[in-house]
Amino acid sequence: MAIRQRENGFRDKFERYIARDRHDADLRRKALTAITAKMARVVHAVIKTGADYRPFVEGPVPGGRTPLSRAVRA
Structure with a gap:
């Protein structure tokens, strides 16, 4: 289950x-339902675009620099 892994957006x-309230069973059920819906949206997007799944989306770096992983290589 994705929420049992240490670092990911689902957890x-x-x-x-x-x-x-960590011990409220109703709240935990609602949380699991929300996570299931999020996972369905992610799977749909991956299948629709044909792209590889990226658990962490690289955002802009403060200061306006482009991260090395997205830089154009000559």
Whole structure:
């Protein structure tokens, strides 16, 4: 299950969702439903675009520099 891995966006969202009361079974059920919906959206996008799954999207670096992994190589 994705929420059992240490670092990924699914676990982060699950943790944020249940932060109010970690022992509330109803809240945990709702959190699992939200994570399931998020996973379905991600799978649909990966299949639709044919792109590889990237668990972490690289965002802009503060200061406007382009990260080395996205830099154009000559």
